[in-house]
Every structure is written in C-alpha cells, then in structure tokens.
Amino acid sequence: MKCRRCQIPAVIKLPRHNTAFCRDCFEDYLHNQVLKAISANKMFKKDEAILVAVSGGKDSLALWHILNKLGYQTVGLYLNLGIGSYSELSQERTETFAKGRGLELIVQNYRKTYGLGIVEIAKESARPPCSACGTMKRHHFNRIAMEKGFSVVATGHNLDDEASRLFGNLLNWQRPYLEKQSPTLSDNGGKWARKVKPLYRLPEREMAAYAILNRIDYILEECPKSKGAKMFVYKEALNKLEIASPGRKLAFYLGFLKEKAQLFPSRIEENPNTCGECGQPCQDETCGYCRLVARVKTKVMS
Amino acid sequence: MLIKMYNPSKEIELKGPKPVFAILAKLDLSREAHLVISGDELLPDDAVVPDDGEIEIRSVISGGRR
Ligand SMILES: [Zn+2]
Ligand SMILES: [Zn+2]
Numbered sequence: 494m495k496c497r498r499c500q501i502p503a504v505i506k507l508p509r510h511n512t513a514f515c516r517d518c519f520e521d522y523l524h525n526q527v528l529k530a531i532s533a534n535k536m537f538k539k540d541e542a543i544l545v546a547v548s549g550g551k552d553s554l555a556l557w558h559i560l561n562k563l564g565y566q567t568v569g570l571y572l573n574l575g576i577g578s579y580s581e582l583s584q585e586r587t588e589t590f591a592k593g594r595g596l597e598l599i600v601q602n603y604r605k606t607y608g609l610g611i612v613e614i615a616k617e618s619a620r621p622p623c624s625a626c627g628t629m630k631r632h633h634f635n636r637i638a639m640e641k642g643f644s645v646v647a648t649g650h651n652l653d654d655e656a657s658r659l660f661g662n663l664l665n666w667q668r669p670y671l672e673k674q675s676p677t678l679s680d681n682g683g684k685w686a687r688k689v690k691p692l693y694r695l696p697e698r699e700m701a702a703y704a705i706l707n708r709i710d711y712i713l714e715e716c717p718k719s720k721g722a723k724m725f726v727y728k729e730a731l732n733k734l735e736i737a738s739p740g741r742k743l744a745f746y747l748g749f750l751k752e753k754a755q756l757f758p759s760r761i762e763e764n765p766n767t768c769g770e771c772g773q774p775c776q777d778e779t780c781g782y783c784r785l786v787a788r789v790k791t792k793v794m795s
Numbered sequence: 796m797l798i799k800m801y802n803p804s805k806e807i808e809l810k811g812p813k814p815v816f817a818i819l820a821k822l823d824l825s826r827e828a829h830l831v832i833s834g835d836e837l838l839p840d841d842a843v844v845p846d847d848g849e850i851e852i853r854s855v856i857s858g859g860r861r
Contacts, residue, residue: 494841506840513839550857653856701830701855705837713801715857728856732827 505702508739516706523703526694527559534677536689537645542566544643544686546634547590547598549583549712551704552649554590556692558707560647561596569598570637570646572630575610576718583712590709599641601633609789612718617792618785622718625785632782635773638686645680650690653697656746657727664727672757676750681764681774696735696742697728796848798822811846818844819852828856 494503496515503513507522514522530536537543543560547553547569560567571587573580584600591598604610609617615625634646655676662670678688692700704711734741767773768780775781798807798818809818815831815838831838832851844850 494839503839504837551855552857696827697855697857698827698830701853702837705830705832705835705853708835713853715802725856729825729828732825735827736825 504706505699507699509696509735509743511739519702519706523695523699524559524563527691528563530676530691530694531689534689536647536677536691537565537687539565541645542568542643544599544634544638544641544646545569546630546646546648547571547587548649549586549590550649551709551711552651552654552692552697552700554587554649554709554711555700555704555707556647556649557590557596558594558709559703560691561594567596568641568643569596570634571598571600572633573600573602573604574626574716575602575604576612576716577610579712579714579717580610582714586710586712599637601637603629607786607789609793614785614789617789619788620785626718628781628785632771632773632780634688635686636771643686644683645687645689647689647691649692649700651692651695651697651700652742652746653728653731655690655693656731656742657724659746659749660727660731661723668757671753674749675753684767684774693746694743796844796846796850799849799851800854801851802854811848812843814841814843816840818850822852824852829854 494506494513495501496503496518497512498518499515501515504516505519506513543565545553545557545560545567547557548571557567557569569587569591571584573584588598603614607614611626611629612622614629615622618625638646659674662674676690676693680687731742764774764776766775766777768775768783769778770783771780773780796809796811796813798809800807807822809821813821816826818831819826819829826840830853832853833844833848838844838850
C-alpha cells in the first residue's frame with residue numbers, strides 16, 4: 494500500500510476517501526480537516542486564545558497538540574473529578590503532555606474544592622453521575638474561561654461522538670437535543686464562552702491513529718462511571734454502516750447540519766437570566782450548578 | 796504471533812504470517828474500531844505480521860463500554 498500523494502509506503506488506509514497516506518501526508522490531511530471545521534463554523538480567529546478542555550484521552554490531547562501545531566494560542570484545562578486511580582492517572586498523562594510541550598495547564602480538583610469527588614457529589618444530589626458531571630463541567634468550563642479571559646472553549650468531541658449522539662437523539666426523537674446539537678454552541682450574547690468541537694469531521698479511528706503517530710501518551714482506561722453502554726451500541730451500529738458504505742458516518746452528520754435549520758427552526762436559545770449565586774447565564778433565578786451544589790451542601794452538613 | 800489487548804487486558808496467540816486485515820477478520824474485530832500497533836508503529840491494513848511477531852490491537856472507541 495502506497496501513499497496516494499507521495500508514493501512512499503502508507504501507514505494508514507482511509508476507505509472513506511478511497512485513499513492511503515504516509516505519516517506526513519496523513520498529518521497534513523488531518524490538520525486540513527480541522528482547519529475546515531474551524532473556518533466553516535467560524536469557531537475562532539487566528540489571534541484568539543483558546544481554552545482546551547483536556548481529559549487525558551486521545552481526542553482532547555490530540556486536539557491540543559493540533560491547535561498548538563497549527564499556531565493557535567492555547568491553554569489546557571483539566572478537571573480532576575476525584576475518581577480514584579482513573580483521575581490520578583489521567584491527570585498525570587495530561588501534565589506530562591503539557592510539560593513536554595511547554596504548554597500552560599490549569600487544573601481544577603473537585604476533592605480540593607468540594608471535599609468530594611464527582612461520584613459522591615452525584616450521589617448526594619440524587620443525580621445520575623454522568624448528568625451531574627455534565628452540569629459541573631459546563632459550569633467550570635465557563636467560569637474558568639470567563640475568569641481568565643477566554644472567549645472560546647474547545648473540546649475533543651470527534652465524528653463518532655457527534656454521529657452516535659445524533660443517532661441516539663433521532664432514535665428517541667429527542668427534539669430539544671436535536672435542536673441543540675451543533676459543532677458550536679452560542680456564547681449567550683458574550684456572557685458565556687463559545688463552545689466548539691474542531692474534531693467533528695474526524696472519526697475515532699483517525700484520531701487514535703494521529704495520537705499514536707505523534708507519540709501522544711494518552712490514557713486508555715475509560716471513566717469507570719461512564720455508563721455509555723448505549724452510546725457504544727450506537728457507535729458499533731454506525732461503524733457497521735461505515736464499513737458497508739465508507740463515508741456514511743460523515744455524510745449522516747453533515748447532512749443533519751445542513752438540514753437542521755429547516756427541520757428544527759431553532760428558537761433563539763439564549764438564557765435570559767443571570768444566576769443570583771454564581772452570575773452565569775441561566776433560565777431561572779438560580780442555575781443548575783448552584784442548585785446541585787446547594788443540595789450537596791445541605792446533605793453533607795445535615 | 797502474540798496479540799496483546801487492553802481494557803480488559805488479554806493475550807491471544809494466532810498462527811502467522813498474516814496480514815493485518817486478516818488478523819482483525821479472524822478475531823471478528825471491526826477495522827473501524829481497531830488499530831494494530833507494533834512497538835510504537837502503526838501497521839497498515841496490508842502489513843504482514845510474521846509468526847514470531849508481537850502486536851497490540853487497540854480499540855479506538857471511547858466514551859462508552861459494553
Ligand atoms: Zn505521502
Ligand atoms: Zn449559578
């Protein structure tokens with residue numbers, strides 16, 4: 494198998510593009526996919542500093558690596574959720590990555606802040622772990638971005654993440670989620686950091702290959718609390734379709750983005766209020782995060 | 796050949812030589828969801844692994860488990 498561009502031995506075959514690439518050409522190709530995602534969605538400008546949410550996994554570390562290589566100004570943000578050895582190891586991988594490249598990393602540690610890890614926080618607030626975790630993450634991404642003056646937060650969601658989520662939302666006809674699903678989330682009139690997903694054109698296989706080729710030492714373990722059994726099945730189903738018809742996954746997701754405006758004419762989705770506790774935009778008087786933390790505090794103190 | 800996998804960790808012996816795509820097919824592993832690594836090099840689909848070779852098959856699906 495030879496690289497289609499330069500005819501030297503290829504390291505990866507990309508059936509969806511009916512091609513194969515050597516290491517350098519694969520990297521070029523992948524960087525171009527990211528640049529395409531950034532410009533097509535006006536994710537950020539060249540001189541805008543980007544807060545990159547990193548977990549120690551392949552996608553977020555590779556995203557940080559790519560943005561840095563493309564010349565963007567980046568700072569990493571790692572949330573230590575306090576899930577035993579999984580959190581310790583993922584923090585260590587993230588710190589080693591940042592140090593090796595001379596990149597700035599902000600670490601927020603839940604046990605230091607709350608005296609509890611996310612599992613206990615979820616339990617005390619009577620919420621499923623992944624749901625509590627999502628609420629907490631959103632709050633801290635925004636808070637830290639605003640405090641440190643970042644207008645944009647980038648996350649490592651890849652094509653498989655986005656396509657499987659879309660698949661699940663369609664299977665269950667989750668209209669509110671379908672309306673919201675997008676590679677960029679609004680900044681709420683400047684009161685919030687814009688959330689962007691520059692890897693949405695790239696499947697997991699290609700992201701893992703990129704991480705391996707670039708010797709990125711990422712954590713292989715999954716969050717022990719991730720109950721993503723459903724997502725796994727959706728990803729597997731989409732992979733079967735992809736093998737039968739290469740390019741299906743991207744076409745599915747891009748088709749949705751193209752049709753979305755007509756299918757789901759979105760309400761202006763701004764949060765009109767400001768949380769009385771933390772000052773972040775929200776729907777009611779107090780935001781979901783502050784309600785969650787209040788519930789945990791009463792439970793723990795009583 | 797010796798095949799290592801992680802999460803959960805296991806080792807599999809398979810007769811070689813065999814190309815990567817045949818190894819994945821034999822083990823019923825999707826090529827969209829797995830990469831084959833030797834040392835720290837990525838092995839393309841048509842690379843042939845010798846009988847005395849040692850490889851890692853890495854799952855690339857994240858954010859969910861069976
Ligand atoms: Zn090439
Ligand atoms: Zn609040």
